[in-house]
Amino acid sequence: MAAPPSTERSLQESIVVDAHGHFLDMAARSRRKLHESLGGLTDVPLMRAGGVIAQLSACWMPDVRIGGPHGSRQPFRDLVKMLDYVHRELDGEAGDHVVLARTAGDIEWAAAESKTAVVLGLEGGDSLRGDLGRLRSLYNAGLRHVCLVHEGRNAIGVATQVWEGGTMRVYDPRIDEPGGLSAAGKQIVREMNRLGMLVDVTHMVEESFWDTLEVSTAPVIASHGNARALRDTVRYLTDEQIRAVAETGGMVCPSPFPLGPTRERPSLEMMLRHVDHMVRLVGPDHVGFGTDFLDQTGARPTGFGDIGETPRVVEGLLELGYGAAAIRKIMGGNFLRVFGQVAG
Numbered sequence: 001m002a003a004p005p006s007t008e009r010s011l012q013e014s015i016v017v018d019a020h021g022h023f024l025d026m027a028a029r030s031r032r033k034l035h036e037s038l039g040g041l042t043d044v045p046l047m048r049a050g051g052v053i054a055q056l057s058a059c060w061m062p063d064v065r066i067g068g069p070h071g072s073r074q075p076f077r078d079l080v081k082m083l084d085y086v087h088r089e090l091d092g093e094a095g096d097h098v099v100l101a102r103t104a105g106d107i108e109w110a111a112a113e114s115k116t117a118v119v120l121g122l123e124g125g126d127s128l129r130g131d132l133g134r135l136r137s138l139y140n141a142g143l144r145h146v147c148l149v150h151e152g153r154n155a156i157g158v159a160t161q162v163w164e165g166g167t168m169r170v171y172d173p174r175i176d177e178p179g180g181l182s183a184a185g186k187q188i189v190r191e192m193n194r195l196g197m198l199v200d201v202t203h204m205v206e207e208s209f210w211d212t213l214e215v216s217t218a219p220v221i222a223s224h225g226n227a228r229a230l231r232d233t234v235r236y237l238t239d240e241q242i243r244a245v246a247e248t249g250g251m252v253c254p255s256p257f258p259l260g261p262t263r264e265r266p267s268l269e270m271m272l273r274h275v276d277h278m279v280r281l282v283g284p285d286h287v288g289f290g291t292d293f294l295d296q297t298g299a300r301p302t303g304f305g306d307i308g309e310t311p312r313v314v315e316g317l318l319e320l321g322y323g324a325a326a327i328r329k330i331m332g333g334n335f336l337r338v339f340g341q342v343a344g
């Protein structure tokens with residue numbers, strides 16, 4: 001895709017980071033090569049085409065007893081297998097193209113060497129079962145991020161989506177049990193701080209969110225989440241929450257996919273409205289973007305059909321009147337700063 005010169009310049013000057021994508025677990029589940037086309041909305045060739053250097057790739061391995069019918073009976077075992085696949089791939093041909101980023105410096109190195117960097121993440125801490133030994137094992141395997149909850153109530157905290165009799169609904173504070181962090185969950189956050197892992201509050205109910213911010217001594221992120229001021233749902237962050245994340249030194253990353261259930265259509269325009277709202281609220285130092293792209297070929301966001309179309313995000317920011325410095329921060333500079341501060 002030919003981008004206008006100003007877009008090209010902004011892209012070249014930025015180290016672009018998608019704070020939330022799923023190319024890694026797509027590759028692992030399909031047993032494809034890590035660096036080849038996966039036929040979905042995100043993979044290494046598409047990232048290269050879109051000028052994206054790095055993705056925080058969040059492995060999704062829910063516990064069937066918590067996360068609904070698509071979960072695993074043995075999520076920790078299956079997660080370890082997934083990470084083993086990643087390491088075997090990186091030891092082979094994929095290692096010529098993809099770098100496991102344990103630090104922000106690794107992402108910068110990947111940019112200089114024209115490689116793609118992957119930050120290993122975990123969407124939903126179900127498989128940890130609140131166990132610090134499991135957390136440390138995953139850290140040693142390269143994991144640098146945990147989105148503490150995803151669906152339901154795990155041993156750490158409570159998510160804004162609840163499974164009930166095979167169907168999913170939104171958490172309702174009037175009928176559901178209180179949703180704070182457990183004692184084990186607080187220990188997990190402290191240990192993540194000590195090790196140097198990104199604490200992600202996406203999908204959390206407010207009580208768990210505020211507990212996490214109280215416990216964490218490091219910047220906190222919301223890797224994919226929009227603003228409740230623009231759409232009123234407990235699945236999104238209030239302005240107060242967005243300000244609080246910014247005050248930790250962290251960042252919030254709107255997504256072109258809404259967190260459902262909703263009739264909202266996925267689109268670039270929607271993502272940019274949320275970005276703009278947050279920048280007005282907390283300034284350009286605390287906002288990024290997290291695509292949530294995986295294999296949704298039947299529901300491509302309008303204007304941002306796959307990660308190869310990332311230059312359109314820059315075009316959209318230019319149209320909104322953003323300058324080069326703010327664009328660099330939003331497209332990846334903020335992620336590098338936060339990841340550097342947390343993980344080194």
Ligand SMILES: [Zn+2]
Nearest residue numbers: 123202203224
């Ligand atoms: Zn998610």
